[in-house]
Amino acid sequence: MRREEEYWKERAEENARRVFRYSQRRAELVTRWFGQAEREMREKILAFYRRYAEQEQITLQQAKAALNDPRAQRLTLEEARRLAEQYPEDPVIQKLLQTDYLRRSVSREELLIQQLNLLASELYGEYAQELHKSLSEIFEEGYYRAIYDQQQYAGFGQNFDTLNVNQIEAAVTTAWQGKSYSERLWGDHRVSLARYLNRIVTTGVIRGSSGAQMTAQLQKAMGMGAYEARRLIRTECCQVSNRAAVLGYRQCGTGRYQFLATLDYQTSEICRGLDGQVFDVSEAVPGKNMPPMHPFCRSTTIPYWPDEEFDEGTTRAARNGRGETYRVPASMTYRQWYDQYVKPNPEELLAEKMIRNGGKDAKQWEQYTSLLGKDAPESLDKFQRIKYTDPKAWDDLKAFARYKRSYPHSDRSFFEIDREIQSLREQGLVVRSIGIAVAPQPRKIESYKTHALDRMLERGFSAEDADRIISGALVEFRQFKGARSAYFSLEGSVTIERGSNEMVTGWPRTNSNEGSERILEVLKKHGKW
Numbered sequence: 255m256r257r258e259e260e261y262w263k264e265r266a267e268e269n270a271r272r273v274f275r276y277s278q279r280r281a282e283l284v285t286r287w288f289g290q291a292e293r294e295m296r297e298k299i300l301a302f303y304r305r306y307a308e309q310e311q312i313t314l315q316q317a318k319a320a321l322n323d324p325r326a327q328r329l330t331l332e333e334a335r336r337l338a339e340q341y342p343e344d345p346v347i348q349k350l351l352q353t354d355y356l357r358r359s360v361s362r363e364e365l366l367i368q369q370l371n372l373l374a375s376e377l378y379g380e381y382a383q384e385l386h387k388s389l390s391e392i393f394e395e396g397y398y399r400a401i402y403d404q405q406q407y408a409g410f411g412q413n414f415d416t417l418n419v420n421q422i423e424a425a426v427t428t429a430w431q432g433k434s435y436s437e438r439l440w441g442d443h444r445v446s447l448a449r450y451l452n453r454i455v456t457t458g459v460i461r462g463s464s465g466a467q468m469t470a471q472l473q474k475a476m477g478m479g480a481y482e483a484r485r486l487i488r489t490e491c492c493q494v495s496n497r498a499a500v501l502g503y504r505q506c507g508t509g510r511y512q513f514l515a516t517l518d519y520q521t522s523e524i525c526r527g528l529d530g531q532v533f534d535v536s537e538a539v540p541g542k543n544m545p546p547m548h549p550f551c552r553s554t555t556i557p558y559w560p561d562e563e564f565d566e567g568t569t570r571a572a573r574n575g576r577g578e579t580y581r582v583p584a585s586m587t588y589r590q591w592y593d594q595y596v597k598p599n600p601e602e603l604l605a606e607k608m609i610r611n612g613g614k615d616a617k618q619w620e621q622y623t624s625l626l627g628k629d630a631p632e633s634l635d636k637f638q639r640i641k642y643t644d645p646k647a648w649d650d651l652k653a654f655a656r657y658k659r660s661y662p663h664s665d666r667s668f669f670e671i672d673r674e675i676q677s678l679r680e681q682g683l684v685v686r687s688i689g690i691a692v693a694p695q696p697r698k699i700e701s702y703k704t705h706a707l708d709r710m711l712e713r714g715f716s717a718e719d720a721d722r723i724i725s726g727a728l729v730e731f732r733q734f735k736g737a738r739s740a741y742f743s744l745e746g747s748v749t750i751e752r753g754s755n756e757m758v759t760g761w762p763r764t765n766s767n768e769g770s771e772r773i774l775e776v777l778k779k780h781g782k783w
Contacts, residue, residue: 262556263570263584265403266514269495270554273392277491280388281484284381288480291377295370295451295476296469302366303465310464317363317459327360333372341379343440346371346448363459370451378444385435385487389426393494400502404557414505425497430540435490443482450475485549492546496555500538503557510534512558513543515588517572519596519606525553530587532558575605608638615641622651625658629666657690661732664693667780671729674776684769689733694741696724699748700755713765715746720760723748728782729773742773744783 306316321327338347350368360368394417401414427434433441454475458468503511515521515529524547531543538544545553569581572591582591596602608615612634619637623630631637631651640647657669672691678684699720702710710716727741733749738758740749747770748760763770777783 266554266556273495277488281487284483285480292476298369320359337375344375367455389494393498396495396498400499404506447479489549496545503535508557510558511555515553519609526588661692689731694727694730699757702757706757720748728777
């Protein structure tokens with residue numbers, strides 16, 4: 255018998271990759287089905303609005319009105335009966351037919367809900383069939399592959415039982431952690447989507463939503479449904495693959511197996527802790543000591559013989575933060591690998607944090623990019639490096655994002671101008687009521703306060719002068735929580751009430767104080783004049 259323990263590590267990694275690629279292709283296929291179903295549902299909603307709404311909005315009275323198209327109701331009932339017969343596992347359609355919901359005159363709103371749910375039932379029926387087929391194929395292949403690998407390792411063949419249809423069906427439909435794949439698909443995911451669809455329509459009707467608003471909610475719900483489908487496919491494929499391997503171990507007389515986690519930074523804490531641990535084949539339980547331990551689990555198992563030591567020089571694969579593969583001793587557990595290769599290396603610790611927070615950070619980066627445009631970090635990698643390695647730059651980016659949310663018409667230069675002027679304000683070099691510097695948005699003066707007229711006469715300052723200062727302003731200051739705007743130009747300054755466009759005060763540059771000149775100096779520094 256060969257003593258090459260590396261054989262098992264490589265086989266396990268290869269088999270895990272094969273299952274992952276297979277499940278990923280199935281998940282992508284089902285995701286496309288969700289997209290097609292969403293488009294069909296969207297057309298149903300838009301047809302509902304075209305038929306019954308006024309100016310793209312539906313009133314409660316219009317939606318609650320009794321349906322005046324008995325043919326549409328009859329066709330819906332026939333479709334519901336067909337789907338109930340084809341997919342008896344679907345609780346939504348079964349419940350629909352058990353009530354008098356379709357046996358009376360329904361409202362327009364009720365018919366739309368029914369039509370959307372019929373499309374959802376068709377979608378989940380095809381999805382369930384595809385998942386069952388995929389799990390059956392993975393189980394059968396995994397079983398024979400586990401036996402083949404062990405016989406290859408041993409160097410000789412031995413008798414084993416061939417699988418029959420009933421065994422495959424039992425393995426695929428067996429519950430683990432309390433539920434089978436079918437119960438999760440029909441009992442959880444399908445019912446959850448039905449609730450979403452019902453809520454989208456009823457809430458939209460109550461609020462008088464537009465067709466665009468309702469279809470936007472639909473897109474969100476179907477996106478969540480597609481994500482749940484991908485998670486179920488990936489997790490169940492992992493489960494049946496490992497169940498098949500354990501059955502193969504039994505056939506070959508292997509009494510124990512070893513838990514094998516992936517040596518990279520996406521591995522969960524629970525799988526990190528189980529890596530390298532040995533369990534009896536007779537006590538293998540998915541979610542307890544056998545993968546999957548959690549949704550999207552990538553861990554696997556290998557046979558274990560206690561009387562054999564790891565040969566010197568045998569290895570297993572590991573990946574660093576750059577995705578590069580290297581070899582480590584085959585006997586090394588995840589904890590040992592982490593303590594030796596990751597913990598002492600700040601760059602690898604950073605890579606781990608970036609990878610583990612990648613999904614959340616990607617959404618945040620997309621939000622910042624949408625908000626800040628070209629002023630946002632140009633890549634997710636740069637965004638994460640700022641976030642995790644440069645506290646000063648991160649605080650600056652967050653501050654700019656807050657500024658941009660409040661003043662979307664202003665760019666980075668006005669944010670920098672505001673920061674410098676706020677510093678001058680803190681030093682007492684400009685008035686404390688100066689406000690927030692933003693890109694100027696000129697307004698037309700519609701009236702004048704008595705005080706303003708008096709000051710204008712004293713200073714020889716005309717209405718034309720005030721208009722010219724506003725139209726040629728270099729900067730605008732939002733004051734008193736946005737109630738006022740003060741405009742500064744090279745000719746002087748004008749302040750108006752934003753609500754009434756009434757001029758509060760104004761003066762030519764010849765009457766400016768030292769604070770005003772300091773503001774102009776900041777503007778010049780930033781190339782505003």
